[in-house]
Amino acid sequence: MTEVQLRSVAKRFGDEVAIEALDLRIPDGELVALLGPSGCGKTTTLRMISGLETPSAGQILFEGRDVSGVSVQERNVGMVFQRYALFPHMTVEKNVAFGLSIRGLPKSEIAERVAEILGVVQLSEYRKRFPSQLSGGQMQRVAIARTLITEPDVLMMDEPLANLDTGLRGEMRRFIRELQQRLGITTIFVTHDQVEAMELADRVAVIFDGRLAQYGAPDRLYRKPASLNVARFLGATNLVPGRLRDPDLVDTPLGTLVCPWRQGQTGDAVHVMARSELIDIGTERTAPTDIEGRIIAREFFGATVSYSVACQNTHVNVTEQARRMLELGAPVWLKLAPEHMWIIPE
Amino acid sequence: MTEVQLRSVAKRFGDEVAIEALDLRIPDGELVALLGPSGCGKTTTLRMISGLETPSAGQILFEGRDVSGVSVQERNVGMVFQRYALFPHMTVEKNVAFGLSIRGLPKSEIAERVAEILGVVQLSEYRKRFPSQLSGGQMQRVAIARTLITEPDVLMMDEPLANLDTGLRGEMRRFIRELQQRLGITTIFVTHDQVEAMELADRVAVIFDGRLAQYGAPDRLYRKPASLNVARFLGATNLVPGRLRDPDLVDTPLGTLVCPWRQGQTGDAVHVMARSELIDIGTERTAPTDIEGRIIAREFFGATVSYSVACQNTHVNVTEQARRMLELGAPVWLKLAPEHMWIIPE
Amino acid sequence: QDAAAFRDAFLAGETGWPAVEARARDEGEVNFYYWGGSDLLNVWVDSMAVPALATKGVTLNPIRITSTKDVVDVILAEKAAGKRLGDGSVDVLWVNGENFATLKVQDGLFGSFAQLLPTSANIEWNAEDPRSLLNLRDFGVETGGAEMPWSGEQYVCAYNGDTVEEDALPATFDQLKAYLTENPGRFTYVKPPHYLGNTFVQQAVYAFNPDGTGAEPFQQNRDDIAPEELARLIAPGLEYLKSLEPLLLNGSDSGARYPEDPAAIDGMFLNGEVDFNCKFGIYAVSTGLSTGTYPEAAREFIFPEKGMIKNKNYLAIPANAPNPAAALVLVDWMTTVDAQATKLEATGFPAGIDGWTLELSDRAALESASPGLIALTEEDLEANAVPDTNATLVDVIEAVWLDYIERDSTEGIEALVQRAYETLGQ
Amino acid sequence: MPPTTSPDARARLWRAAQLAPVLSVLVLLFGGALVLALAQSLGFAPWFGVNTFPDPSYFGSLWGSADFWVSLGLTLAYALAATGLALILGTALALALVRAFRGQRLYKYIYKLPLMIPYTVGIALAVLMLGNGGMVSRLAAFVGLIDSPGEFPRILNTHYGWGIIAVYVWKQTPFVALSVYAVLLGIGRDTSEAAAILGANRRQIFWRVTLPQILPGIVSAALICFAFNVGAFEAPFILGGGYPDTLPVVAWRYFNDADYTLQIQGMAVVVSIALVAGLILFAWLALYRWQERRMGRR
């Protein structure tokens, strides 16, 4: 249960800069997701926190104390690797016991704690199996159990769900979330899947090219991205360029939209974000601000349907739950509620 | 442009039965997805259609003609392998040209057609690269181009998207769909991801353990699964056991639900499926059939929110678009519309 | 006592034999290097020599080698590396001819010990007696007591009675050539520089000596004979060998085949590929029959008449022997009547000691140990015996053979001799 | 570790420490031997009382003689022929082994046998089988083809080197097969199946898809075999056709000559062999690197 802080941490590999400068405070007991595209430096950040890599500059503090002189073994952190890194020559039991047995704990105590944690991850009956005899989700849980048994102060997970099936992934997300809440352990979770980050984290740190792009609660990031890049990365599809007019008005190719804005000045170039699932679509005009369009494509995803609507000179994507199906080519009216739009400065 | 038909096809490897008996008709020009869990026999089915494997029993017909005597080379099928199987020692260009050059086409014609297809898959500028210098999505597209250039009658793809990032996957899905529609080529597509199958296919064949579990249009499978297994595999979360009462009534732990049923008899044990996104949730009772509950968990997925609602003795999951957030612990009313429920016989 | 001091005292005759034996016991072991190509000899060394030395408190380490040259290399390399008496690795080696000459020239020998051994009484040392020649000279090189005779041998040929009529047997080189003209490819000899090959070449050289003096001029040291003279003497013999080449085994097609090793000829002889098998081995036919390596119809015959080289081989102690006293004890035991008789019986290697110096009973023991000659008599052999060529000339003849016959050099024999003189003289 | 050392320096030190044992064997023994051989071949041999270093005359007289080139030619010819044959047979064997067939397990045992057995045994077998008095010759006599061993075509001890080549092939085919087999397993069936679907027939699949992929493996196995063959002594010594001999045998003869100055000449031969072998390796590595870089593997 430790607060972790990074102060202007940088990392270079030879000439290559992996992390430019990262400032990040991970509060005690929270689950923070590091979100970013491949190669942005997520893994490198975890490795520096764990001590496997030494920062080229800056400091890493645990509970306010600089840990640069502390070896990997002594940092008391836990890390679940992307491909689990289960020891293939050991059974589940042995894998989980590893951290304790090298500490020379008495056999009986080890057995007890292994049994306990295997109960927690629901793998008691698999304890004699070898990793190659397990499914992805089971390996995942073994990796977590192996890490948790040493009672680390900080738990790190490097894209733990990247290799799982969609179904399993949801299940494991819930499992991890629940466990983390139960144990209250400071957790840093790496992913490049925004849905994962949203679902799991107390806070999300979005990293682009070794720099922190935004850091905050998931719904804030989702609704109020600080930049176009963050918005795009978080899957925003309708990003319409515009120009601020009078207070609360923005000129866009869709026409002049009503949308409150606080920063910036009249005349500034901005983008207006309207998330596809927050746009209402109807077959009749119900308000004067409704925008006319025509459905030009439709995709069915099971639970949801996504429409591509041509409005004036631009396209708008609208997603709704798949209770009805609008026909291709049908004329439709879109409602963009002011509270569901967000202005992103250029 | 060929209709493919499988007639009681079976395949055994030694003692192991990979395919028990498969009957499947893939209409000319359609895109059919083979969907099923790992090891169910999807790859084996493709391999038999392509001629790489000989069925242990049954027949495979192309346009009604048995192809058992036709060699792989002469079947004129195309196959995109799971791991692409690009020739590592050839450039993109050479890979794509392979199918033509072994047919001994004149150089100039090959060059022309390669240039054309590389344009289609948007890889013209990568033509001198080797596969190891490409990203996953690019390799994917090379594999597709290499297959398409030979103008196969039947195109098969074995989990072509399994190794791609979430973002890329969506993009490639759209690409494949568009291409298939444009060329109108009979396509068989293997996946174990239901969303993929739903999005892409004209029809989906769900296979469990070497047997066809259901075959039909995606929305039919999604809304009206033939069995509990299919329903579960397609991600149905609310599967409530029940017993048929009078016509249109089912007794369940949620109370007696109004739900039309046509097969079965009064007293039969069934499951009622109510997809989480098709349940309306409200904070007030608006109809006598509304079911009372209490939110016990909430998950935020960005675009959607998922609630776990405790009702009587059971849990119901409800998903809705994330326009509002209901509080944990709040009492709610669920509306289960008869037309959104589906009865699955035991 | 320091090894060098022991040597000096022993060679000065100041050390009694019991003292040598006592020192040998202290040294405890002795490394005996010998050509290990004969199973019979290997068995004899292991079963007779080792136990005998053990009774003297010395462990005999028999080290089997494939080429004596290798041991000479070791000795000289160790010497060059500064290993003195007591430091080296070779105590006793089985040697003769060129290798002995090399060791002698390179100062690689222990010293004149032979006549100081108790068993030296079994050897004829009297220079007046012509029978002492092979004890005093090894390939014409004076042994100087630096090596002790161990076996005596003579170059004898055998024929296969199944394929050769007795009256067709050649007795001279010319007859051999005539025979081979009739039966091409039915003979070959071991390739020089193997000593068996060298010996065959020498015999041919003797036979065609233009002066008709046979072996006589070849007893001189290289320094005493001018290259031109030597060239004149050996030229006819080499010419003959050259003319013989197309008639030898395989000579008609890809070029005559000269095997590296007598074992190869044994095999060909057994399989009937060649009709004659010539090598040092007075009793070779007897032993060959008893081991199955000779055809059952194998017989010995005289070839070439008045030109069958006879020599001895010896045991020498190198200058840097690690266990000099034990080496002396070993050589001494090897020259006992008992050792000689058992060796003769077990291996068919004729005795190196001289029968006439022995007491009657010993002489009888030696005679009864002999496996017996097949188709020849002692007298026949003795009557046709000739001595070896001087080792320093062997080098020259060997080099000329390699150039003239093997490499088909077009230079004249005289030029080749001249060049051999130069390189060898460096 | 003192805290003043930078992590980089520490890593370098640790790396050096890990490489040290192997390097010391390599540099001291192998490198030492090579340097010594070179020095000796240039006239540095004080232990024979010769020291005219640097004296290129040994190389001069060696390379100046036609015999040397004939020997080199023979050496390379035997090595090349044997390597080529082993390559073809080994590759064919490997290709056969990746297919499932009855008795596969047994064959997997059998084919590796020669790999496990010293060359000397192979030589012994060649002598017994192929010699003029050998088994094949006897069978020929048995069926009445020949009447005396001399009529049997000479296989051993000729300058055609059939015997030598036979032994090399016997011993190295399994080695090539093993290497190629491992590579074949590594590349899997995917690409050849893809090619089949694209319409390639068996021959086209082999030449255009399989072979290019296993080629690096084949070539490196071939290189090892070839280099071994160039330097091998036993087989050409026992089964060779006599003068002119292959280079290693020539070196051996020089070393066994009573004339010590010839040992230096022998060193020049040895160094020449090493030179030839080194050149071949270097050329191969350069080619391989180039190819790898071209394909973006490194």
Added chain:
Amino acid sequence: MFLIAGFILGPFLPLIIQSFAFRWAWPDLLPGTWWLEQREKSPIPLAWDYVLSPYSRIWEATLNTVLIGGIVTAICLAICLPAAKVLARDRFRGKSLLEFGLSLPLIVPETAIGIALLMMFIRLGLAGTYTGIIIAHLIPTIPYMIRMLTSVWQGLGREFEEQAMILGASRWQVLRLVTLPMLMPGVVAGALFSFLVSTNIFLLTFLLGQGKIVTLPTLLFSKISGGQIDATGAGIALIVTVPGIAMLLISERFLREEAFGQGFGN
């Protein structure tokens, strides 16, 4: 396939026959006289009697071969493990030079090394000693071992070791509990190969052993150097194949071809 089996196994038949023969002259397909017929009459051990007796030195040679092979393998493994790790994982200047150097012994003929080493060893007093032979055998075995181990190290991601470290294991514990067990297939393959190479070496042993150290290949060589094989030679040749057959059985049991051949696939 049949042909291949014949090509590989066929020649052993005459070898076996020869080892039981007393006199086997051309053109007999079977020996005219068998060893057993002559066994009683002969004053000295013939054929198998000789081969299996101490006189033949076969036991000494077998022991030496196995002993030297074992020690060479152990040393080779110990010194190659860390080096292979560096080669597999680190990038540094001079690496390709190092790799070149490490493959050189595969290429530079034994003749060259052996003859050059001999002078060095005689001076150092290593000639004819076990130490000398073992050191010399390291040269040809190292490249094989390095190749095998490098390929397993390459296959072994760092994450396993790092995971162990994070779990608190010291360097030594990591090596003992994680790294070594995971490298096992490569270690076994490398060990097998270097044992094989060592037990196959003739010339180095022959030159540097100076006849004092007899191994199976040198023993057999001295028997067949004349190009002729008698019964004892055949018997010895058969015994010389025994360790190879043992290795074959072991190798089939403990590893798959993949691991065995991996080092040569590049």
